[in-house]
Amino acid sequence: MDEFRLLSLLSAEQPRRQRVIENVLKGRRTVSTLFWGMRYGILDWLGYEKRLSRQYYDGLFHQLLAEEKLAPANQQFVLTSAGQSRLTELAPMHYRPRFLGVGRQFDGQRFKERLLLMIQVVSEFSYGNRRYYPLQVSQDNLQFVRSWFRWFKQNNYTVEAFQSELETYLSNLGDDQLALMLAQRFVGHDTVGETTEQLALQFERPASQIAEIQDDLLLGMIPVIQANEESVLYPILSGLAINPLSESAYQTLTEIKRGLTFDQIIRARRLKESTVREHVLEAAILLPIEDVPYDRLLNEETQASLNKIFESQALDDWDFERAHSKMPALSFFEFRLYQILRSKTN
Amino acid sequence: MITHEQLLAELEKQTGFTEFRAGQAESLTALFHEKNTLAILPTGAGKSLIYELYGKISQRLVVVVSPLLSLMQDQVASLNFRGEKRAVAFTSMLSAQDKAYVESHLMDYQYLFISPEMLTNPGLFARIKSLNPGLLVVDEAHCISTWGPDFRPEYLLLGKLRTALGSPLTLMLTATATPEIKADIKAKMGLTDAYEVVTSIDRDNLFLGTKTVESQAEKLTTLKTFVKALPKPGIVYFSSKKMANEVAEVLNQTFPFGVAAYHADLSSDDRFKTQQQFMSNKLQVICATSAFGMGIDKNDIRFVIHFHVPATLEDYWQEIGRAGRDGKPGIAILLYQKHDEQIQLALSENSIPTRDEVQLFYRSPKRFEVVEDDKFQLVKFYHDHGYPETELANYFDQRRMSRERAIREMVSYTTLSSCKREMIGSHFAAKMKPHDETCCSNDLTLDQIEQLQLPENSVAQDNQESTTDWQTVLSQLFLLKN
Ligand SMILES: [Zn+2]
Numbered sequence: 001m002d003e004f005r006l007l008s009l010l011s012a013e014q015p016r017r018q019r020v021i022e023n024v025l026k027g028r029r030t031v032s033t034l035f036w037g038m039r040y041g042i043l044d045w046l047g048y049e050k051r052l053s054r055q056y057y058d059g060l061f062h063q064l065l066a067e068e069k070l071a072p073a074n075q076q077f078v079l080t081s082a083g084q085s086r087l088t089e090l091a092p093m094h095y096r097p098r099f100l101g102v103g104r105q106f107d108g109q110r111f112k113e114r115l116l117l118m119i120q121v122v123s124e125f126s127y128g129n130r131r132y133y134p135l136q137v138s139q140d141n142l143q144f145v146r147s148w149f150r151w152f153k154q155n156n157y158t159v160e161a162f163q164s165e166l167e168t169y170l171s172n173l174g175d176d177q178l179a180l181m182l183a184q185r186f187v188g189h190d191t192v193g194e195t196t197e198q199l200a201l202q203f204e205r206p207a208s209q210i211a212e213i214q215d216d217l218l219l220g221m222i223p224v225i226q227a228n229e230e231s232v233l234y235p236i237l238s239g240l241a242i243n244p245l246s247e248s249a250y251q252t253l254t255e256i257k258r259g260l261t262f263d264q265i266i267r268a269r270r271l272k273e274s275t276v277r278e279h280v281l282e283a284a285i286l287l288p289i290e291d292v293p294y295d296r297l298l299n300e301e302t303q304a305s306l307n308k309i310f311e312s313q314a315l316d317d318w319d320f321e322r323a324h325s326k327m328p329a330l331s332f333f334e335f336r337l338y339q340i341l342r343s344k345t346n
Numbered sequence: 347m348i349t350h351e352q353l354l355a356e357l358e359k360q361t362g363f364t365e366f367r368a369g370q371a372e373s374l375t376a377l378f379h380e381k382n383t384l385a386i387l388p389t390g391a392g393k394s395l396i397y398e399l400y401g402k403i404s405q406r407l408v409v410v411v412s413p414l415l416s417l418m419q420d421q422v423a424s425l426n427f428r429g430e431k432r433a434v435a436f437t438s439m440l441s442a443q444d445k446a447y448v449e450s451h452l453m454d455y456q457y458l459f460i461s462p463e464m465l466t467n468p469g470l471f472a473r474i475k476s477l478n479p480g481l482l483v484v485d486e487a488h489c490i491s492t493w494g495p496d497f498r499p500e501y502l503l504l505g506k507l508r509t510a511l512g513s514p515l516t517l518m519l520t521a522t523a524t525p526e527i528k529a530d531i532k533a534k535m536g537l538t539d540a541y542e543v544v545t546s547i548d549r550d551n552l553f554l555g556t557k558t559v560e561s562q563a564e565k566l567t568t569l570k571t572f573v574k575a576l577p578k579p580g581i582v583y584f585s586s587k588k589m590a591n592e593v594a595e596v597l598n599q600t601f602p603f604g605v606a607a608y609h610a611d612l613s614s615d616d617r618f619k620t621q622q623q624f625m626s627n628k629l630q631v632i633c634a635t636s637a638f639g640m641g642i643d644k645n646d647i648r649f650v651i652h653f654h655v656p657a658t659l660e661d662y663w664q665e666i667g668r669a670g671r672d673g674k675p676g677i678a679i680l681l682y683q684k685h686d687e688q689i690q691l692a693l694s695e696n697s698i699p700t701r702d703e704v705q706l707f708y709r710s711p712k713r714f715e716v717v718e719d720d721k722f723q724l725v726k727f728y729h730d731h732g733y734p735e736t737e738l739a740n741y742f743d744q745r746r747m748s749r750e751r752a753i754r755e756m757v758s759y760t761t762l763s764s765c766k767r768e769m770i771g772s773h774f775a776a777k778m779k780p781h782d783e784t785c786c787s788n789d790l791t792l793d794q795i796e797q798l799q800l801p802e803n804s805v806a807q808d809n810q811e812s813t814t815d816w817q818t819v820l821s822q823l824f825l826l827k828n
Contacts, residue, residue: 119823123824126823126824127825130429131427133621134426139444140444159824162824180816183819186819187615188824192618195612195619
């Protein structure tokens with residue numbers, strides 16, 4: 001988290017809440033954080049800085065306010081023109097992650113451990129060397145790579161095939177500097193690459209940024225591998241997919257699709273009504289529109305009335321009280337769900 | 347029973363070495379005669395080879411109890427390096443998933459490294475017991491002695507745990523121990539008649555130099571002068587990560603050779619790379635905290651410099667023991683500024699609970715059920731094991747005093763004008779080589795260094811230059827057949 005990152009998460013047009021951005025970075029999955037995170041288009045950053053400290057974040061925020069790079073707008077904040085030009089000025093020295101979304105679908109840490117160890121194992125194998133210090137990875141990844149390597153040899157895959165997949169990926173990045181930064185992360189026979197500190201000197205960027213770039217480019221390999229079932233790396237993805245919803249929310253959604261009512265779900269699973277509603281809203285925000293049975297959850301009449309009330313109003317400014325005064329039976333749940341639906345259709 | 351010839355044959359078959367180092371064969375022979383053994387072998391003398399070979403010959407589970415996470419990981423890595431894959435470190439760092447995996451595959455492992463606390467886990471303990479381990483190894487055994495400065499309370503559990511395991515054959519290993527500590531180790535393990543293997547602790551190829559400076563700035567200048575003059579590779583030890591980082595940066599800018607910092611804050615990838623680059627001499631100097639070098643098998647380290655005073659002579663002797671393992675001349679240098687020991691005194695002050703803290707805990711132990719603070723964890727440990735309050739408070743006072751004594755001893759080594767080696771010898775009750783011009787100096791100069799005729803720099807292996815394009819990196823990584 002630095003000045004650049006914070007500025008880039010704010011907008012000149014859309015006023016944003018200080019706490020929402022903080023909670024998105026910390027990965028707090030409350031419905032309100034998820035909803036506004038979606039509205040701001042920053043949900044890919046969910047949990048990107050789990051250890052962000054409140055003190056540090058607030059300090060940075062206040063500094064930007066004092067420097068008038070941000071301005072308050074109705075208890076929220078917008079980028080000023082000074083803030084915008086600062087962002088443009090900082091941009092060339094900073095890296096914008098390209099594959100954030102992948103990290104929400106796959107366990108990037110385990111992928112990284114597996115891939116780097118595979119590279120080392122294949123490299124040493126190509127030189128016929130069996131005496132080396134393996135990278136330190138978790139036991140299950142170690143076992144995974146061992147069995148992958150047996151599979152690799154039994155199926156007569158070649159070192160060339162392995163190397164050429166890496167080569168294609170690096171070359172398709174279309175940026176030799178980035179490709180070099182990533183390649184220097186690899187470890188193998190008599191080549192240990194460079195540490196982030198060493199690369200920081202070489203590329204005149206902070207070491208933390210080097211690690212960030214490398215991690216991002218590693219994540220970027222996942223969709224490439226996923227798209228190619230013939231890939232020698234394809235098995236690496238086994239067990240790495242992350243469920244976007246909690247087990248419990250997923251179950252609620254399945255039951256609703258099967259036609260159960262809220263009351264039936266509440267009774268059968270001894271949940272609170274508010275919990276079931278949160279499950280549905282979480283699913284609505286995080287899943288594609290076709291995975292959630294909106295029509296079963298919101299009747300046509302409600303949708304039409306809400307549409308009429310807010311016809312001429314920007315979605316971020318919708319106000320529940322206003323709707324409620326005209327539709328006394330309306331619940332906040334219905335209001336928010338419709339708001340999500342409209343976000344997704346616009 | 348196994349003969350010396352058979353041992354030699356196994357050594358060559360398993361490791362490729364054709365002769366044992368001091369103490370190894372004697373320890374193995376004792377173990378194969380079913381004798382519980384206490385072996386005092388200096389750092390780098392190949393302590394791990396003893397249990398490694400025991401496991402290979404007996405084909406039974408070897409359980410190695412070790413105090414430090416990094417040490418365990420290094421030991422597993424070096425077993426892996428020698429082609430032994432059936433080794434694992436069972437530590438608090440393992441994920442729940444990994445713990446479950448290791449627990450259910452325990453019979454697949456030949457070497458299990460574990461901390462004493464982890465060993466008390468009932469489920470795991472039962473499994474280990476059911477596998478009927480052939481050898482229990484207590485690494486860094488001096489940690490069991492309350493006399494010693496490195497005492498770790500959880501080591502006190504080991505005597506009982508050993509009995510509960512069915513009293514397996516036991517090997518206690520340590521690099522340095524005074525006579526009191528040796529006796530205490532055996533007593534605490536309930537093995538007063540253990541066989542003792544003692545090798546010389548002296549490292550007669552190491553010159554012992556100290557240099558007192560007036561200021562922090564002078565210390566840095568002195569360090570630069572020495573680092574410039576000395577043959578590489580070498581290690582500079584610090585007691586703070588921040589200083590290690592800062593000085594590494596300064597040295598890196600000053601000199602043409604590679605310098606890097608090494609400490610626990612680096613990512614595991616960067617730690618791995620730093621170690622490997624040092625092994626291949628691409629990096630020539632490492633600025634490290636004591637976390638570095640535990641498991642490193644590097645023979646040609648020429649110097650070890652301490653930028654800060656270590657806490658004890660034991661620590662110091664172990665850390666400088668990393669220099670000159672190839673038997674060629676090496677040098678250990680300690681830089682000292684008056685009152686440097688205040689850091690260590692403060693550290694010790696902060697790590698041992700006070701009377702007030704003990705009282706606070708005993709008044710309402712429930713409040714401390716979940717406690718992160720190291721000091722209160724320590725008090726909790728004793729409380730949970732039934733120590734009365736007053737006894738514990740007295741005991742901590744004693745420990746504070748013995749830590750202070752150890753630090754003052756360290757300082758007196760630093761400023762001692764008579765023979766430093768002789769002082770070490772009398773501390774450990776060990777025989778040392780008599781003083782001569784290759785022995786020690788209380789005011790180290792460049793002239794003295796020159797007269798030592800240290801060996802030349804070790805030459806970096808290939809791939810020393812940074813590669814500037816990714817295609818080259820890839821083509822070096824993989825040797826293609828055509
Ligand atoms: Zn001397």
